[in-house]
Amino acid sequence: MSGSMLFSLLLLTCVPCCIISSSANDQLLVNMTLVQNASAIGAYCLDGSLPAYHLHRGSAAGASNWLLQFEGGGWCNSVASCLDRAKTHRGSTLYMDQMEPFSGILSNNASRNPDFYNWNRVKIRYCDGASFAGNSIFDNGTSLLYFRGQRIWEAIILDLLPKGLSNAKKALLGGCSAGGLAVFLHCDNFATYLPTNTSVKCFSDAGFFLDARDIMLNNTMRAFYKNLTSLQGVVDNMDKNCTKSEYYPEQCIFPQYALPYIKTPVFILNTAYDVYQFHHILVPTSADPHGVWNHCKINPAECSPNQIDILQGFRLEMLNALRFFIEYSRRGGLFINSCFAHCQSESEDTWSGADSPRVNNKTIAEAVGDWYFGRRDTMEIDCAYPCDNTCHNLIGLRSSFRHYNGTSRFKHLT
Known part of the structure; x- marks a missing residue:
């Protein structure tokens, strides 16, 4: 271990876990806590560093309530991509920022996050590359x-x-992207740790990844997940009722197959045109080698009529995959809007801001809160693009992705 890495580790282990700081724009920053006892059960990040989380304590009426949020950040499904990932903040706590901003559903601002602002709120850092579901080791004598x-x-x-x-x-167990997928994988297990009289529910943001063919009719995502589940030993940690069903066991990583077996109430937040799925499931680079879709990916307004038809077909495929949930889930919640976005719960702009997306004049924060506290049923499905004028702050986003094992960043075109 290098001297700089050792120094970073010492900083993480010596600073008290509850130090809170604010930036100039009054953004809450929460210090990292390393799980010192993790080695007792062999729990390590890809590189062997200790796992971590950030905890901001609740207060007043929320002091006995807990929100746990899985961090997202793609996956790695090969030794090479996992070795690369292990040298970044996606595979090692040694490279993570010590202070993490809490906003959106994690915010402590009552006006921006009225239902969860005073709960104990935890962000679980992501450093394994398999949505917190693998259980194996790779060791060829040279690489570990x-x-x-x-x-x-x-x-x-x-x-x-x-x-x-x-x-x-x-x-409430939540998560975004790969963390949203982790919610489906761990929802029922979360409930087993808590008292039987605890009100336990789960919330997945941008985690409903479809088992869909790409524009060349290849099962690109299914093949990717098959390699992922095999490499990292994920299948053994999936719902046994699903893996023993008519599907191939590795297919149970897809929420559309696992969801019918989840007993704990679940809220699903997704866009019908999720840009990650648009770019990597529907139109991966392998299916568009000449970049015919490049302009459409950057700005939906530049999509051709044929491309729009394909995107509308993808939206219908998502709604069909959710049909049983819509029709038969009495305790579930749903918010499917028509913005071109990915992850909407961790930013004030999309969670509850004055300019945030709405379906039936309801913000995401209002929908999730109404569902969790049983104030009213919440099954909100947006009309098809481009009818929703509350998406104007999202449609013009340029997305820049590294492939599945990378991170997502968005930059405004204007």
């Missing part, structure tokens, strides 16, 4: 990788239980 996502999840829960989670009155 820890595929220990499942144990990371368990180690963090065990660390939080004596800090008050074991006495939670209300609890």
Whole structure:
């Protein structure tokens, strides 16, 4: 281990876990907590560093309520991509920022996050590359990788239980992107750690990844997930009722197959034109080698009529995959809007801002809160693009992705 990496590790282990700071724009920053006991159950990030989370304590009426949010950030499905990832903040806590901003659903601002602002709020850092679900090791004598996502999840829960989670009155397990997928994988398991009288629910943001063919009719995402689940030993940690069903076991990583077996109430937040899925499931680079879709990917207004038809077909495919949930889920919630975006719960602009997306004049924050607290049923489905004029702050976004094992960044064109 280099001297600089060792110094970073010492900083993480020596600074008290509850230090809070604010930036000039009054953004809440929360310090990282390394899980010191994680090694006792073999829970390590890809590179062997300790897993971590950020905890901001609740107060007043929210002091006994807990919100846990899985961090997102793609996946790695090969030794080469995982070795690359292990040298970044997506595979090692040694490269992560010590302070993490809390906004959107994690905000402590009552006006911006009225239902969850005073809960105990936890951001679970992502460093395994398999949505916190792997359980294996790669060691060829030269390179060593820890595929220990499942144990990371368990180690963090065990660390939080004596800090008050074991006495939670209300609890919500959430996540965005790969973290949103982790919600489907761990939702029922989360409930088993908590008292039987705890109100436990789950919330997935941009985690409903479709088992869909790309524009060349190839199952690109299915092949990717098959390699992922095999490499990292994910299948053993999936719902056994699903893996023993008519599907191939590795297909149960797709929420559309796993969701019918989840007993805990779930809220699904997704855009019908999720840009990650648009760029990597529907139109991956392998299916568009000449870049015919490049302008459409950058700005939907530049899509041809034929491309719009294909996107509308993708939207219908998502709605069809959710049909059983819409028709038969009595305790579930849904918010499917028609913005070109990816992850909408962790930013004020899309969570509850004055200019944030709405369906039936309801913000995402209002929809999730109404569902969790049982104020009213929430099954909101937007009309098809381009009818929604609340998406004007999202449609013009330029997206720049590194492939599946990368991170997502958005930059305004204007």
